[in-house]
Amino acid sequence: MTALVWIAVVSLVAWLWLLLGQGFFWRTDLRLPPRREPGSWPSVCVVVPARDEAAVLPDSLPSLLAQDYPGRAEVFLVDDGSSDGTGELARELARRHGGLPLTVGSPGEPPAGWTGKLWAVRHGIALARAREPEYLLLTDADIAHAPDSLRELVAAAHGGGFDLVSQMARLRVESVWERLVVPAFVYFFSQLYPFRWIAVRGSRTAAAAGGCVLLRADAAERARIPDSIRQAVIDDVALARAVKTSGGHIWLGLADRVESVRPYPRLHDLWRMVSRSAYAQLRHSPPLLLGTVLGLALVYLVPSAALVAGIVTGDVAAMVVGGLAKLVMTVTYLPMLRYYRQPAWLALSLPFTAVLYLLMTVDSAVQHYRGRGAAWKGRTYARPDAAFEER
Incomplete structure (x- = not known):
């Protein structure tokens, strides 16, 4: 198998794990837990x-x-x-x-x-x-x-x-x-x-x-x-x-x-909403930033790249593996689109949106190292001291 097929296999395995092993994150049926009215309503x-x-x-x-x-x-x-x-x-x-x-x-x-x-x-x-x-x-x-x-x-x-x-x-x-x-x-x-x-x-x-x-x-x-x-x-x-x-x-x-x-x-x-805290989510860590960028590319971009490359070059293995990974990705996104009352075809845009989030995350890191930190409504917050880092 080609290197692209092997990378696509890793992406497919990642998607199968996300589908079954990440707490069924893609389900949107979790609402308020069963209610029970108190005898005396608290203040x-x-x-x-x-x-x-x-x-x-x-x-x-x-x-x-x-x-x-x-x-x-x-x-x-x-x-x-x-x-x-x-x-x-x-x-x-x-x-x-x-x-x-x-x-x-x-x-x-x-x-x-x-x-x-x-x-x-x-x-x-x-x-x-x-x-x-x-x-x-x-x-x-x-x-x-x-x-x-x-x-x-x-x-x-x-x-x-x-x-x-x-x-x-x-x-x-x-x-x-x-x-x-x-x-x-x-x-x-x-x-x-x-x-x-x-x-x-x-x-x-x-x-x-x-x-x-x-x-x-x-x-x-x-x-x-x-x-x-x-x-x-x-x-x-x-x-x-x-x-x-x-x-x-x-x-x-x-x-x-x-x-x-x-x-x-x-x-x-939307860019400002995401980028102001994205690098803080990664604990202002360059290794975590690099891992996030590579992970986003592997999970969200490789399936489409392998599918298209397989169709263009006639590589059946790349086309099948990439197509399966893209199918799992698309299926897991559909419940969220239904929750937001959006058309199902928007699921095909998820790789594009993932690229936007990747760029927002990188921009968040760039702004941090420029001293602008998490800027919001006229205030800029520097990196927290280690004692208060979000753990």
Whole structure:
């Protein structure tokens, strides 16, 4: 056999392992665990860090204020140094819509060693603790919740005995670039962190989706959230790891009625979203970066290359092996496309999207070594000290 065929065989073996041995990551049927309503509904404080979110707040904050929750609940929005009137808009929306009580706070600029979001979360949790809640709902300012979202989250946490229940909000898919990139983003994430492994006690896999995290207050204290992860750029994964490492039981799945209202109309917008944290995901390690690039090429590019080369040159072995690998790749992507209500033919675009992610990851590393780090909304975060590296 030719070298191309051998490489294609390795790619096919990798895909068969991903299909059967990576926690069935490609399945999208994992929703909230079985619910059980508590006899007495616990109190919940909702913490919303917000920095320059005036454009999306009218579509998200009213959904939190309108939560149909049987117990005591209130919302704390933390205005993280916004320049667009985010805090005043939040107060106006509360006056206009009513619903749950809203408190707007402002923590000031984060001190050295803190990311802005986690500094805002710290301030929000400090305000919330004065109410002695049993649960904290950490949610982003661009996330809209169905009216029963909080009720369902609490019932699921109570029913399963979970310290952390997180739902990956359904992201917007309207522009051409959103259709190409967003479903693949969630697909790649679930491949790295198979959802079914996350809920297994004793497993090393831990992750959450920062847009929607219901957290027991005592579990947050036990894991020293957010102080223990104050430098984390990928704060949701770091939070889940801290909770699980401290003995907490966690769960992550896809959402049906929790949605992001933030648009990413241009490739540039999506590029910034991914590249700002991609190299941090690799622990700022050049060897891991090289391995990731080679791995993406082997898994996502080789099947198509072998299939095309086999057709052009008449190499039947390359055509068959490459075609089988591409078939497995395509089949595993279809459930995510269905979840995002996208046409099945978009599965053929996955190799192209993988190239985009490869380039975004390399760009993330380049920006890091240029001293721009994880730049987001006017702030740039350098590499965390070793003591606080996301583990």
